Amino acid sequence: MPSFDVVSRTDLMEVDNAIHGVEREIKQRFDLANTKCSVSRSDNTMTLIADNNMKMDQVVELLCLYLAKRKVELGALDFGTPQNAAGGVLRETVSIKQGIDGDLGRLISKEVKRAKLKVQVTIQGQELRVSGKKRDDLQATISLIKAMENQQPVQFVNYRE
Numbered sequence: 001m002p003s004f005d006v007v008s009r010t011d012l013m014e015v016d017n018a019i020h021g022v023e024r025e026i027k028q029r030f031d032l033a034n035t036k037c038s039v040s041r042s043d044n045t046m047t048l049i050a051d052n053n054m055k056m057d058q059v060v061e062l063l064c065l066y067l068a069k070r071k072v073e074l075g076a077l078d079f080g081t082p083q084n085a086a087g088g089v090l091r092e093t094v095s096i097k098q099g100i101d102g103d104l105g106r107l108i109s110k111e112v113k114r115a116k117l118k119v120q121v122t123i124q125g126q127e128l129r130v131s132g133k134k135r136d137d138l139q140a141t142i143s144l145i146k147a148m149e150n151q152q153p154v155q156f157v158n159y160r161e
Contacts, residue, residue, distance in 0.1 A: 002138055003131035005124075005158040006108065006145060008100045010076040015041060015096065018066035025062055032058065036089050039063060046077075046094040049085070056082050056090050063094075073153040097152055099126025104152060108145060115144055 019039050026032045026039075037050045037059050048063070050056035064074060078095045085091040100108075105128055109121040112130070119132035119141050132138050142156055 001131050001133060002135055003129055003158075003160050004138060004142075004156050006100065006128040006130060006154050007126075007157055008076070008097060008104075008152050008154050010072060010096050010098060012041075012044075012096070014070040014072050015046070015067065018063065018070045018072065019046070021066045021069075022059070022062045025066075026059070031055075036087065044096040044098055046096065048082075048092040048094065050082075050090050050092075051088075052090065053082065056092060060092070075151060075153045100128060100152070100154065101126070104150060108148070108150075108154075111148060112141055112144060115140075117141055117144070 019041055022039050026035075026037050032055065035051050035055060037055055038048075039059065040047050046063075048056065048059050050059050060079070067074060067077075076097045078097060080093045080095070082090040082092040102123070105123045108128060109123065112119060112121050117132070117140055118134070118137050119130050122129045122131075130138060130141050132141070138159075145154060145156075
C-alpha cells in the first residue's frame, strides 16, 4: 500500500550558515560594528542580542534575509519579544519549530477526512503517515495539505509504493 510521511523539519546546518553570515555582516557594517550585537544558537533556540530596539530590528531583518537566502522557511521560527538583559542590552529568543505538534496533526487529519479522500492518516509522534490504495489519492492529499496554508511549513518525505 503506497504511503508517505508529512513532517516539519528545519535544516539546522542551514540555520547555522545563516547565523555565521549575519555575524560576518554585523562585524562589517558601519552601523553595527563595535556594538554588542550578536546571534547565537543552542539546540532549537536562537538568541539575538542588540544594544537598542533599532539595532535589534536590523539584526532581525538581517537574520530573516540570510535565512531566506538559505531557503529556510520563516514560518518555522517563533520570534519572542525583546527583553532587557544585563549590561544594558536587549535579548530576544527565537525558537525553531521541529516536528508537527498535536494540534496541527489533528487539524490536517480532520481536513483530509472532511475532503473524503480514500486515505488513512495516522499520527506517529511528531509526524503523520498517510497511506492509501492509489497514488492519485496520495497526490490529492498532498495538494490538499499544501492548499491549507498552515502556519508551520511541512514537507512530504519517505514515499513508498
